[in-house]
Amino acid sequence: MRTLLPFRALNTLENVEYLDGLIALVQRAARGVIGRGAAKDVLHGVPMGHPLHPLAVQLPIGAWTSAVVLDIVPGAQRSSEALLAIGIVSALPAMAAGWTDWAELHPQQQRVGLVHAAANVSGTLLFAMSWVLRRQGHQSRGAAVSAAALATITLGGTLGGHLAYRLAAGANHAEEVPHLVAPGWQGLAKLADLPVEKLEKRALGDVPLLVWRSASGSVSVLSNKCSHLAGPLDEGVVMSPGPNPCVECPWHHSRFSLATGEVVQGPATSPQAAFKTRVVGGVVEICLPHAG
């Protein structure tokens, strides 16, 4: 079936390369404002193990939609005005989380993301204008501007859906691993063949794996595709080698515990699949809990 015209335009937007100069400027500015500390991880959603942005947009969208509905209810102007203000204030952390995620995406995702953000910023400004008009006593004009703002935000939301579902921004790119691995213990490699304290790429069937043999002889095995955007962890670097080493992804610098696969630093929010290991007769065997 042929894709409907407006949605074909969405597909085209992914490849509009003339946006890239502007994207580079905005990305530099966003990274400069956000920095690289704990606040950045909070805005990504690392402490929750889930992206913060989709959660944070619920309140402004709900408040604004309710405000527009109340505009057709006689005598509800004050409630509508209050909901507009709640939406505007709560949109600020949602935007901060969105820009933080956007700054660590692929170019195709950033092109769609930039237009998504432009629509949502425009919608927010329109809601602010609507609030000002109402405060000045122009209720009807304020309601009309709110309706236009909601339409603009809806366009932004559609682009956000395209980003999440078509372009997999914010998705867990290691989700398929447990479904591709058979349950139970399976041989991986001879222990003697694994280099010591060096990231090693191996595979179990179609699943690429990252193997780390410590100086003490323990072996850690993670899925090799980064959960953020599928970067190759074996091309990364090991941080804080010692009792609790982690691997840093070469693409956007997410860090994962080599022992547990847990996220130590974003932008990733989902852990890497971490295999249990044992050595039987000189052969390293691995088992993924909840596989199959």
Ligand code: FES
């Ligand atoms: S792919 Fe982005 S941090 Fe790994």
